[in-house]
Amino acid sequence: MDNVKDCSMVTEHIESGKRKVTLSLTVNGRQIVRDVDPNMTLLHFLRDNLKLFGTKEACGEGECGACTIIMNGQAVTSCIILAVEAEGAEITTVEGLAEDGKLSILQEEFISQDALQCGFCTPGFLMSTRALLDNNPNPTDAEIVEVLGGNLCRCTGYIPIMLAVRRAAERERKELGR
Numbered sequence: 596m597d598n599v600k601d602c603s604m605v606t607e608h609i610e611s612g613k614r615k616v617t618l619s620l621t622v623n624g625r626q627i628v629r630d631v632d633p634n635m636t637l638l639h640f641l642r643d644n645l646k647l648f649g650t651k652e653a654c655g656e657g658e659c660g661a662c663t664i665i666m667n668g669q670a671v672t673s674c675i676i677l678a679v680e681a682e683g684a685e686i687t688t689v690e691g692l693a694e695d696g697k698l699s700i701l702q703e704e705f706i707s708q709d710a711l712q713c714g715f716c717t718p719g720f721l722m723s724t725r726a727l728l729d730n731n732p733n734p735t736d737a738e739i740v741e742v743l744g745g746n747l748c749r750c751t752g753y754i755p756i757m758l759a760v761r762r763a764a765e766r767e768r769k770e771l772g773r
């Protein structure tokens with residue numbers, strides 16, 4: 596999992612005695628412009644500012660994958676990225692997977708394969724594996740396992756998650772022509 600570090604120029608100004616930067620980015624297809632604290636993480640920007648609570652915080656150190664989102668086509672851990680580093684970026688969070696209220700094939704397969712229990716880790720797994728399937732519609736089991744290694748689950752076990760991803764890949768190729 597790579598964390599993208601290059602960011603474009605952002606506009607800085609003082610607001611009520613505090614440094615702020617104006618951030619412009621696209622989140623789940625929606626253009627967003629906000630003034631943010633330059634030290635705010637992308638995770639807290641998504642949760643606290645945009646109220647997208649699907650992205651979870653656990654370790655806060657880039658180790659567990661709970662906060663995984665897709666940024667410019669790559670799965671990244673949003674807890675170790677500053678919001679300003681996302682200037683101009685295209686971001687997808689778990690809220691962006693369903694379309695018109697219908698769960699995506701990947702989400703459906705997590706449910707049908709019983710690939711979640713408490714669900715806390717699930718958004719991170721969904722986003723890591725979404726990025727995998729976007730970049731590689733026909734991954735081998737070894738490639739799926741390698742991606743799953745970046746996300747920690749304490750209750751479900753990894754076999755159902757791997758089966759869900761494998762089955763989702765099969766269905767996406769068949770039903771979406773990927």
Ligand code: FES
Pocket residue numbers: 651652653654655656657658659660661662663672673674675
């Ligand atoms: S909360 Fe970001 S990797 Fe654990």
Ligand code: FES
Pocket residue numbers: 710711712713714715716717747748749750751
């Ligand atoms: S489903 Fe509970 S931590 Fe993964």
